[in-house]
Amino acid sequence: MKPSLQVRLSQHLALTPQLQQSIRLLQLSTLELHQEVEQMLEQNPFLEVDDDGSATGDSSAAGATPAEVAAPSAPAEGAADTPWDGGSDTLGSEAASPADGDAPGMEPLDFNGGDREDWENGTEREDFDGRAEAPASRNAAPDDEDSDWTERNTVAPSLPDHLREQLLGMRLAPEDMLLVETLIDSLNEDGYLADALEEVAERLALILELGNPADPAADPQAAAEAALTLREDLLDRLRCALGWLQNLEPAGVGARDLCECLQLQLRDLPDSEARDAALAICRGQLEALAKRDLKRLMAITGASEDTVREAQALIVALEPKPGRRFTRAEANIVVPDVIVQKSGRGWKVVLNPDVMPKLRINDLYAQVLRQHRSQRTGDEGGANLSARLQEARWFVKNILQRFDTIQRVSQAIVERQKGFFTHGEIAMKPLVLREIADELGLHESTISRVTTAKYMNTPFGTFELKYFFGSSLNTEAGGNASSTAVRALIKQFVSAEDAKKPLSDSQLSQMLEEQGIQVARRTVAKYREALKIAPANLRKAI
Incomplete structure (x- = not known):
């Protein structure tokens, strides 16, 4: 085979560290962003929290949008080509100059166009609703000074704490009290007993055997019989403990399945024919109730049609998950990234100041570093500190650019879906990612990043940005x-x-x-x- 010389022309994109960071910050949720900020504050001495709120956090309050503070002249895709302004080392007045070069040890990444995401048009999604299940008053006025998006709910006692408080009022022996608390620890968040009594008895028996090891000289058969007797005794006492647990409030707690949960609640109701029929249905005929098989239910219960209907009404009114109201509400809270407000005849989007990190460059450290660089050149330690300062500038600028992109995309969505904010979801219009991308001059993958795990507060509730695409x-x-x-x-x-x-x-x-x-x-x-x-x-x- 003869050697040959070939010429190939190709294009590729080299992602600078700044652009990589910009893309990564853009796709983070609010919680992940704050975790990233906390980590950066610990690692970079040039970055500090702006207690005065004059930087990232309160840029809009000072009459300037994030775009005006950070002056990002291009979206995420074009961040590598965005020129850096010159000036001092304070936020918004200086960013690293391209003449300074990249930070030492941070080489550009050769990227061959593989960053495009598969979710092209946003039309096929598993989450059809997109609504954030945020309880309490999520429709409160966003400009209310007393509203705190991060502290919507008061802290309520958990289900185990609620049960233990009732247990203190019961005159039980210490051993029985311990067994009931063991069962309380075995409850899941719905209030059901997650472990079988036999498994709990087996674990307790092993703990007791480890605490009181058997005599090696004892008869093995006698030791085995003693262990079996211990397990049977524990199982009997656990059954009694379960009875005490199931008598606590809320009714139905400690049940092992849905049928038992409903029966425990029905037993607390006044005696009547409808209640007796409901108990008969809950003993294993819930499938017939779900299928609305009236004739079969009448045959099972031996009750009249009216009685069966009353029994159905009783069962429907019961709580299938007794521990539901003790579930931590904080887990369901979604803090919106943007807030939609009425503005004249239209709508405007403002950033939620509660989710914007308040950061700035430490002026004292930056001045000391400038003096050090002017006095000593070629110092390796000074070069490393310069890289950390540049890293801090990049981080602040990319955060500002992230919020600016979110606001621009959100405003474009609001302009396209004006009918929704006036008449609700019935007035929603078809919308795909490409339409917003073409309007703002961004890539579809950028729109996908912006609309994922970012939320908008509207007059009809809080929704993920992706909800507005269909x-x-x-x-x-x-x-x-x-x-x-x-x-x-x-x-x-x-x-x-x-x-x-x-x-x-x-x-x-x-x-x-x-x-x-x-x-x-x-x-x-x-x-x-x-x-x-x-x-x-x-x-x-x-």
């Missing part, structure tokens, strides 16, 4: 309807249906067609399941 469906008039609006219509139809004659998927499809929206029955079933609406046969009232 595929389009054809209409008879030749226009397009958003899939979100179609789901809202389905929800309206189901809420207004006759409980005795619920609407099937085919009927819902016909009703949508009467509205001029062409949706197949399978698509209706898909949207119905996404809305967590049961099929027609399970929605039918007995």
Whole structure:
């Protein structure tokens, strides 16, 4: 084979450390960003918290947007080409000059265009709702000075603490008290007993055997019989302890399955024929109740039709998860990144100041470093400190650029979905990532990063930015309807249906067609399941 010389022309993108950091910060959620800030504050001495709020945190309060403070002249993709301003070492007045070069030890990464994400148009998503389950008053006025987005809920006692408080009022022997507390520790967050009594007895027996080892000279058969007797005794005492636990409030706590949970709650109700019928149904006939099999329920309970209906009403009113109200509400809180406010006849987007890190460059350290560089040149230690100072400048600038990009994307979404902020989700329009990307001159992958795990507070609640994107469906008039609006219509139809004659998927499809929206029955079933609406046969009232 003869050697040959070939010439190839190719293009590739080299990501500088600054651009890599900009892309990484852009895709972080609020919680992850604050963790990143805390880590940077510990590692970089040139970075400090701005207690006066004159930097990143309160830039909008000072009458300037983050874009005006940081002066980012390009989005995330073009950050590598953004010129750095010259000036002093304070935030917003100086950033590292390209003449300074990259920080030592930070080489550009050769990147061959593999950063494009697969989620192109935002039309196929598992989370159809996109709504943040934020309890309490999430629709409060965003400009209220007393509102604190990070402390919405008061701290409530947990389920174990609530049960132990009641246990203190019971006159139990110390051993029995310990067994009840052991069962309390075995409860899951719904209030159900997660471990079988036999497993708990086995663990306790092993602990007791380790604490009191058997005599090596003892008869092995006698030792085995003693161990078996210990386990049986523990199991009997655990059954008594479970009875005491199940008598505590809330009713149904300590149950081992749904049937037992419902029966425990029914036993606290006044005696009646309906209650007895409900107990019979909960002993193992919940499947017949779910299928609305009235004849089978009447045969099982031996009750009349009216009594079975009353029994159903009793069961529906019960709590299937007794520990639900003790679940930590803080886990469900979502702090919005942007807030939508009414502005004249339109809407404007403002950044939530509570989520913006308040950072600045330490002026004293920066001045000392400048004096050191002017007096000594070629010092390796000074070069390392210069790299850390430049790293701090990059970090502050990239954070400001991150919030500026989020605000720009959010404002573009609001302009496209004005109908939603006035009339709700039924007025949502079709929207894909490419439309916002073309309008702002960004890449679709950047829009995907911005809309993931970023939340917007609206008059109708707090939503993930991705919620405002949806595929389009054809209409008879030749226009397009958003899939979100179609789901809202389905929800309206189901809420207004006759409980005795619920609407099937085919009927819902016909009703949508009467509205001029062409949706197949399978698509209706898909949207119905996404809305967590049961099929027609399970929605039918007995």
